[in-house]
Amino acid sequence: MLSKQKEGRIVLAIDAMGGDHAPNAVIEAANLVLEDKSCKDVYFKIFGKKDKIIPLLKKFPKLINSSKLVHADQVVSNDEIPSSAIRNCKKSSMQMAINAVKSQDAHAVVSAGNTGALMAMSTITLRTLPQIHRPAIITFLPSEKGRVAVLDLGANVESDANNLYQFAIMGEVFVKILEKKEKPSIGLLNIGSEEIKGPDSVKLAYSLLKNSTVPINFVGYVEGNDVASGEIDVVVTDGFTGNILLKSISGYAKVYVHFMKKAFTSSLLSKLHYLFSKPSLNKLSKSLDSRMYNGAMLIGLNGVVVKSHGSMDSVGIANAIKTAYNLSKNNINEQICEEIIQSDHLE
């Protein structure tokens, strides 16, 4: 695999035009990753509009030496419908970056652009891994004891038992690599912890996971509150539930900040308190800094596809790029294939 580029390097295809602060934040992010000692062997293929990117690159001479800029005429806009993006954006930075993975000119693609388009283009271009029926979106969320990986966050509208089973295996490999954990614990999201409860698909997935011939650490059903508690490493659910879970949690994060500001600014005295508390509040927002959790993978495809949140600055995007780097470096897809092949229930 990946014979076409310099040996030993991890090559990342970067969609420089995706995200609210593109291309500036994306180029700055690539440079941040390059300066990170743990990513010494990274090499970038940067896709986007040359006239916009060349002036930015000039600020980072080291990055010029560790990257190749490929001009892309088109940009996928945020309101482009996935089906139309596939048809009409063949010359876009996003599609061309994905193509680089397909042609084995890059290990992974990173984009902060239109999520639906990225999912659709990647799935059609790269196809799923052997044995894998559906890809899923996975990311880390903050938890009381560190972070918890949750999937599927919305790649699928409905999931059957075998999809859920495969999500569990893929999520386990994701956490193994990024958390350097040998036996991550896996929980299946349900509305109660008893075996008899839940929709049929979830009950059947439970039995597939419990009887799996893959040596996984399946702990059984978990409930909504277990996502935040941090007791579980991987939480598995269908894409509908996962998407609503993710968005409702981030919605409430905003409400907390709103209430907090209100509490600290409701009177002159409380404004004074606010001044005194600023260092503590800054520490608090650091604990919950969404940039630290940025970088969702579309897992299950022939190639590593990582999505940064569109609103991210360079620090956030750099974390997404590092995620792509670490997953590629540790051959996540080979590891997934090795595990999935041990499942004896697969046809």
Add this chain to the structure above:
Amino acid sequence: MLSKQKEGRIVLAIDAMGGDHAPNAVIEAANLVLEDKSCKDVYFKIFGKKDKIIPLLKKFPKLINSSKLVHADQVVSNDEIPSSAIRNCKKSSMQMAINAVKSQDAHAVVSAGNTGALMAMSTITLRTLPQIHRPAIITFLPSEKGRVAVLDLGANVESDANNLYQFAIMGEVFVKILEKKEKPSIGLLNIGSEEIKGPDSVKLAYSLLKNSTVPINFVGYVEGNDVASGEIDVVVTDGFTGNILLKSISGYAKVYVHFMKKAFTSSLLSKLHYLFSKPSLNKLSKSLDSRMYNGAMLIGLNGVVVKSHGSMDSVGIANAIKTAYNLSKNNINEQICEEIIQSDHLE
């Protein structure tokens, strides 16, 4: 209806033995409601162990005059499985309180006991309202602009389009009464706002709601982040998603408190800030005080059934009792029946 008790009074059947702080917190809560001027015509039927309740009642002479104590030998424990509770707890305070609604000796039942048992017993004893296929659990959650009602929070494992349609109508009446709003806005939870997205049941429910002959204010699909934003009055979803949403939000509420405490106690200086900030922090926790949102209704049954969270103190339970009072006083079930009968798609 309800000919057997004093005319004009709202009679509430109280399960005095349910909840972590029963019966003390329950009796104190009843007294708090009695002292509330907006509930002047309330009358209680209190079900539970006489030897435990009589000494408590002695503290509240006014409550003695506005209540009747009915001895119940059994208590439904928290680990009782619903099916076994139905069979084996016929003489429990919970079942007897539900029976009082069935026999029209009370308008509503309130319990802080075992949720599964309360749902099962109520559903079997009271049955669903005419035309209503399934009951649902509804409660208010905090939002940026006040509060938002969400259903179903877990009465059902799966819901079809017609269930979702009926949940919307029932939720609308619930909010109409408790928020005194004439045309509450209704949103259907989905993973995107476009009409083409989502599971079939959700897409069909969308079309039922959009074309409903009941004059409701249906705003279309909403996403997870719209729950917290407070732009929508009623958020409709299936019981699986709703249950996970509810529990994950409350799980993260705990994580926020945890991070906040950590931020304020990590150094001597921050401990000092904590002292200065206490009034503001108290104001913050008041905004998010779960006691203010306590009182979930099992909506759609022949009778008003309200569940208090088991961990609640007397203030929280009093709010659940007031919810039952207001719903009964405003004839929620009659209003639901009047609206649902206007739906021309029903068989």
